[in-house]
Amino acid sequence: MASAARCSLKRAGGAGILVPMLNLSPSGEAAPLVPGTTPVGQVVEALLASGRATLQVAGPGGEVAGTFDLVDYLRRKGPVEAPHEPVQLHLQDPLDEAPAQPPLADGRLWRELLHALLSSPDKPMAALVDPDERILFSNTQLRQAFPDAFDGRPLRIRDLLPGHPQRRDGDASPISFWYVQNRERCFMVLKTRACADGVGALVLFELTAQLAQGHKAALDEVDLLKRVLDISVEGLQVVDARGVITLVNESFLQIHKLSREESEGHLVTDVIENTRMHIVARTGVPEVDEFQTISGHAYVVSRIPIFKDGKCLGAVGKIVFQDFREIQRLAEKVKRLQMELEALRKSQGKQHRDTRFTFDDIVAVSDSSVLAKERAMMGAPTSSTILLLGESGVGKEVYAQAIHNLSPRHDRPFVRVNCSAITETLIESELFGYAEGAFTGAKKGGRAGKFEQANTGTIFLDEIGDMPLEAQAKLLRVLQEREIDRVGGEGTMPVDIRVIAATNQDLWALVEQKKFRRDLFFRLNVIPIVIPPLRERPADIPALGTLFWADLQKTHGVAAKVLTEKAKRLLAEYTWPGNIRELRNVLERTFTIVRDDRISEDQVRMILLGVGSTGGRLNEQDESTLDRTVEKAERRAIGFALARTNNNKAQAAKLLGISRPLLYRKMSQYDIS
């Protein structure tokens, strides 16, 4: 029995068989003697660990039966495929010519390396490889580190470490150091240069604690990042400077119908058709929104180089649109939806009254109107309630529209409610809607009220002073709670509404008369804006007149018709009880009734006579007696006839279908000179 060889029982890495473990003394002592029945794998491992190249093998009687030479064995056998065979089957043939040279040309380096690296307490994982990097022999540590890989089939180094760099021929350095990551661990790989006698090289793997620890945190981060990338619907890939794919996400794999193993660690050109990733990684020139055909489908892709310290480290590729036909389909859908939305908005606009007035249309020359306009423009972009105060026809609705159009709600509904025009019984259902079956004759499905229609937009409560007290209480609740309930309905509905109210009455006087709720008054009176009557802002009249006249010329296509300076002066000096509406109506009547190109002061006066003090709008009280109604109609007709005929009584009487004496009588009766 070999004296220098000590045997102990040890479980071989994962194999489940108990084999004697040989402890050989370091090189320099007499060659140890081992029983011939010792498994050859164990002998090879022990020799490598000790730094020795040979040992003596004992026969059945303990005599020396021969020498086992590791280098000779590896040269003849290649990979250790049957590690359990007894070593005595692999003794060096004594007839073999002894090599003229030492077994390895660089034997000293070889042995020193073996000794230094394998005899340390934490023996590194090691493999002997042939010139093609086929693993000839691996130690237990290595096999334990890669239990799945060592299944008896021939293996190469790169099978263990997919990122393992390819061997470069003519590599001048005797030892290469590589850091290689395989999935969850990081290895430092040291590779000795190829041995001169063609046996191969020694490859050492080290899972350095420091690297592993530092890397653990980094790997966790990478893992998290990978998960984030996998969530992305865009296909993503990363290649390094050599064009090797280092990272891909799930979408990328699905688009290319690849597995992670088939892509990561491979040259991109070997895996992806029509790729240009390797070019971008090499040149550092980005390619954005380019077409690429993948499996017959057109994709839009971007390839962006990754730079660090001015050096291009690789590139990231992104499939922006998965399939161009899909994008076209989506684009068409968006276009169709946009058209539908536009049509809906238009019909909603019609339904909710046209809001054509903006602040550009509001003429303001006099100080009082400039003040009103400025105040309105400042309040418009807010969502505060605005209360417009002014006589009839001063332009309260024009202001309300302009405010809406300057507010962030300009593309939302603008709903006008004339509170004086709705009967007391209907006002609630008009404002808040009603539920199905709320009353006899209620529409199926109920009906949305004005507040519901105006949701997200603006509600313009015109003539708010005429609102019945009961409805005022409901309105107050809506303004406070910002929610409505349909008449006869169950449950409330939140509404987001901007309120603009207007009145030509003295609201405070109504509060004192208990005709208007005090609390509602304060709710509405957030930004009060007084629009002055036209008689208090005569400076605006010429500008308004010019604006309306130009408008009429355009509408009727008659540019030649003009007012004399005297006629203009008459208009500017008139008191305009009907305000802007009256001014507009007088000008319109003048334009349409008078046929002459130059319109005189007298002709305008006749028109003014006919229009009367209501500004052309019938006032119920004025019309309440038949006599008053007849008088107004006769005045208007006479005034218009005289204006058209340029004060020619005979022609005017003819136009009116009455005799000249009757015309004179009527003119005197109505004090028309």
Ligand SMILES: Nc1ncnc2c1ncn2[C@@H]1O[C@H](COP(=O)(O)OP(=O)(O)OP(=O)(O)O)[C@@H](O)[C@H]1O
């Ligand atoms: N500043 C303005 N610039 C141009 N046109 C105006 C202006 N203000 C009023 N108008 C014209 O006068 C008409 C009457 O205005 P609007 O209906 O807004 O008055 P109102 O104060 O709301 O009247 P009411 O109280 O009778 O409802 C409008 O149709 C518009 O043509």
